[in-house]
Amino acid sequence: MKDHAATQGACPFRGTRMGGALGSEPQLDHWWPNRLKVELLHQDPIQANGYGTHDDYAERFKSLDVEALKADVRAFLHTPVEWWPADYDNYGPQMVRMSWHSAGTYRIADGRGGSAQGMQRFAPINSWWDNGNTDKSRRLLWPIKQKYGAAVSWADLMMLAGTIALEDMGLPLTGFAFGRIDAWEPDRATYWGPEGWNGKRPGEVPAGPLEGHPNQMVTRTIRWEGDVEEEHYDLENPLAASHQALIYVDPEGPNGNGVPMDSARDIRETFSRMAMNDEETVALIAGGHAFGKSHGMTAPDEIGPAPEGAPMKAMGLGWQNPNGTGFAQYTMTNGIEGAWSPHPTTWDNTYLENLFKFEWEQTKSPAGSVQWKPRDPNAPRTPDAHVEGQMNELMMMTSDIALKEDPAYRAVCEKFLADFDYFTEAFSKAWYKLIHRDMGPTSRYLGPDVAKEEFLWQDPIPPVEHPLVGDAEVTELKEKILVTGLTVGQLVSVAWASASTYRDSDKRGGANGGRLRLAPQKDWEPNDPQTLARTLDVLERVRSEFTAPVSMADMIVIAGCAGVEKAARDAGIEVVVPFVPGRTDATQEMTDEEQMDFLKPVSDGFRNFHDARVGFSVAPEHLYLDRAHLLSLTAPEWTALAGGLRVLDVNWDGSRHGLFTDRPGVLTNDYFRVLTSMDYEWSPQDSREMMFDINDRATGETKFTATRCDLVFGANAQLRQVAEIYGADDGHARLVHDFVAAWHKVMMLDRYDVPEERKKVMSIC
Template identity: 60%
Template sequence: MLTISNDKTNTQSYDMQGKCPFGGDRIGGAVSTPPALSDWYPNRLKVELLHQNGPQANPLGDDFNYAEAFNKIDLAALKEEIKGFLTSSVDWWPSDYHNYGPQMIRMAWHSAGTYRIADGGGGAGEGLQRFAPINSWWDNGNTDKSRRLIAPIKQKYGSALSWADLMILTGNCALEIMGFPTYGFAGGRHDAWEADNATYWGPEVIHDLRTAEAPDKMVNRDKRWRGQNGDADYDLENPLAASHQALIYVNPEGPYASGDPLGSARDIRVTFTRMAMNDEETVALIAGGHAFGKSHGMVPSKEIGMPPEIAPMEAMGLGWHNPRGKGNAENTMTNGIEGSWTPNPTQWDNDYLTNLFKFDWKQEHSPAGALQWTPVDPNAPKTPDAHIPGQMNRLMMMTTDIALKVDPEYRKVCEKFLGDFDAFTQAFSKAWYKLTHRDMGPRERYLGPEKVNENDLLWQDPIPLADYAPIDDADVQALKQEILGLGISVSDLVFTAFSAAVTHRHSDKRGGANGGRLALAPQKDWAVNRRTVPVVEALRKVQEKFNGAAAGGKKVSLADLLVLGGCAALEKAAADAGVPTDVPFTPGRRDTTQELTDIEMFTWLKPVADGFRNYLDRNFKDIAQGVAPEEFFLDKAHLLALTAPEWVALTGGLRAMNANHDNSPYGIFTDRVGVLTNDFFTVLTSTDYDWKKADATGMTFSLEHRSTGESRYVATRADLVFGSNSQLRAVAEVYAGSDGHQRFVKAFVKAWDKVMMLDRYDVKTSYSA
């Protein structure tokens, strides 16, 4: 027998007789799971996280063009197929009210609802609901059935329709068949092919959230919350956006199943703000979503089987086995709360808000033991049972619903929507579109005839289309020479170009050099960018001169000039190092405006730490809460979609240029600043020197010669990590070798171009775009 534990108290046993026990040591007749590297060395830097979802995991191959394949689909015909399925029912998982719509809305909502603005993590963009840990969160109970139900449609369309797109499109179709006018739908989400091991979902160990009737066994709130609910300093750990582990947003029974509506409202505001939603969008989403369907809580949670990731083999990827009755239909168990919010759960109307405010509500417990609310008035409307003909049931509200009524600000929004159903409909339509598309990035990634092309969606970080001809190769060469003739150092030019591009986040495709937002608030005012200000102003003058004199309607954007200046500087630096190199440059970036820049949302891109530019926020110690600078550095490399060799090469080149935010000497292991040497690596891997702590906290270091004791260079943790971490050092040693200089320059230029092009979705065509 192999015994696998998912927490300290709950185990699941599997019959493994006759299997080869090479996976671990035999203990007491059982085979133990071998410890992972993180068990042996919990503080090691997990550089391998940079290599998730590599080409080896992708069965479609790097040359597969998803946009091309998706655009061949007849979207109208596909939607009709989905809608036909939604109003059917199958025996193995019958539909509520003979309509799968509500449960598909939940699947789509939960696929998108993991998104968080702090780091762009989560969201529907890669179909990660298919994999652990998300597929086995208690809050995602029975979404495995929803995906399995639409699998025949996915199989029919194959690689031309990603799971990520299908889940959101099915949610849209579900809304439409129930009378709701959706705002639009865009395809373009590319599936991941393995579990997400990089996203930080919280500090808690895996635990059993099924014991909701025993709140004392729930996760300790202090692990992700600071202060107690109601305190002035009550706050959720950054970047998290769910109140408890294994939830999408908040506990529907209130904080820690307390039944406290005001406490629930506070949690809702914190978590939905982290999802980039304001109060009106929050109310619209909750009230709109709860206009449909029902919640399920007919069986105590302790009777429900294990989630998909650790369910028995014969379950074939389906979890949460229900042993009661049919195991579904009138016996269904999902989150433990039982009932519908409205008398007509398959029709878009305003009954949810009408009932919430018309009646007083009292607490009771569901058949599963979960806390919920029912009308005090016995004459309140009833709702038909989802499966038993002729049976009528009382209405239900969750603690999170009552929260909208008792919170003063949420109440104002509710009253507005009660008095103007059209305004409510429009608000929910736009909020749903934002929820399901927030992590897709620029509109160049949007596919299909239903994509919304309006410029008023500020959360899409709009960049106006160019109304001029782009610059050509001759212009590029002339502009390079003019920029180099400005008297700006190659170091400053490289730093400015990199600062424009490094804001990009591959997670939600935000940031980057396109748009020229380095010259706009809030980025122009960040301390890390102060060094760019005079360079930006000088390049503005180059832009004005060129655009005033260019013929044929040609213009150059500031965004292009920012990148071009860095490329020109690097070509000079490489030539000065004896390795003449052409640094690729692709024109076509466009400038946006301050009015089209959401300052609050872009503030989330401000770095706490940026190892590439050797930057730490002045309040880093308080913000980081014990997380080391190199962990932030790794995270930034991950957000830039870099591999380990790219990370090493890019950093070494930036150090050769002295791209430190403040021109400090940290990590500048060369006497030839501005020349693209491999000196950073030769010094870093040298055995002639010792590194010594320069401060008690171990944040800075000095290099001393072993023989003379001479102190020559200084460094930060963001420098020495490339010598101390075994995987990064192995790469650094390659670039430090006698044959490593040219290899390094080639690798650096390739990594540089990758970062400069990360946000160029207007020219990308690959599946991984």
């Protein structure tokens, strides 16, 4: 071989330009943008956790002196620092904005976003234009985080800072809960919109194939469908923000058009998708705008790149401003300049009083953004945030004027104007909901200040008030269930329908509460309501005749476990499916039907359900992956459950798609043996390639039919590797035990009342 001694010690990336080494080459997504990204199931791995693989935040939190932490936050609010001075010598409004913008990413369609993992620390959220200068807010908090270290998460501290700020400025609090667990890497699974992400100001043309399109319409028309002018429009699901890189809406009006009623339409659509009704929406906007100011003293094209694009010397801080000091009276954030109230650090009703007392005319900020000023030259003025003695005109945004012009919002405003105490309570409760909405059940809440009231949006579940069934009683119940005449498919289906409503994004759903018996779940099409009703009637009869008390929520899970055990036994393998009692039954009064309906699947590959009435823009297998991700499954768990559920005959409509066996209801590995066999040809039934015939190569006879959600485990390279394990001659027993482990995991996903060690069952891997 040629002697390379001359190159010893040289750069291993010789011949590449700076920054052109590892990761700069075209990636998989470049070459195959529509590929199934199975790796999303394995993001934020435990190995990335800086506190170690056995990290327990609830345990770490026990060492936290909560009162000392709150005292330090209060002191910080009134101790400005030179490198980023506080508006009005009070960091309170800035902290409220940081908290609001972290929690405000939540959307109810899929439960993603929100405050629970502190995702504002990572791209893309840390570099959205709407989050301008929140990087400074977190850096200001670092000395407090540094002091308390592992005892408090960033996610909790960010929410606490805004909440203590509100209290410090005069708002009575509904409460505060700790318990948010930090993520350790960016969220790569959440779909934030079709525009892609570039950190530019909303309305700017995204980079890529849309370059050159008219500036003002690109962002709106990509995620919105229909004619906005005729109100036949809709925002693409599951999105909630009206524009890319925004938390809620463009404060200047859609695409900066300055039209209040257009803004009102966007506000209602956006806030409702964030689980807020009209009263909560007005409370949050009017309450939040009682404090602080907006910043727009520098043209946006002069501002430096967002944190993810900032140079190394910036040390993670972005949006560098070249004008003046770059901060204080020169600050640029969203482009609008001014304050809403003469008392921007005091909780009062002057925001609404001024909004309704004066007529407002449209004007422009120094940065060129649309805003509004009072027509009355004698209107009160607000003190400048930094220049002592200077008084400025009051300011309103187009989104503020919208509250006055929209009839429904106006009625809420007038109610708040007439009763400030009611407004105070409404804002306090709406804030509590905003920052806790994605934390899940109250059993996950930590700390001494948790609200005593349990709210409907928290999906309350009654406490356990009866002795729990033991192993012998569970065995007896399984025997009684198996002689009722219910099939394995029916038993497995009822448990799966109950437990698989869980979504890890906001910790909602799951089997606890037994809400499968209640509206709206009992009427969901993928649950096959008629069959479900008959199955539940039989289980209720068994439960009522049993000698020991047991909830229907537990009965439903026991039924599924009995079905799985029988299916495995009929396949020649004896297993005991773990069961942990302790679920209770919620009532209809404890269930917000409208909010619960967002858990209804529009596509569920596990049961081969795909609502053809919905105009999907992505293939079913991608929605299947999304559902597996919401269930926090790994690729092997997803694969084992998919193949096992198919042969157990749980298709929602009783179809035989993917039922690659002549023994339905028996837990075999037949699904994987067929899927990986070259004895068959896979022929699409039409040009859409949604349905397939599986034909015998030798005879041409159609043996089976399948959907894309069936064939993906053979077509996708990563999933096929797992499918081949289960399809091998030694794969049957492994499949059964892996299926049982994954099944138990899903049944226990919402059991935050159970220690982690009791939730796990080892496979034979």
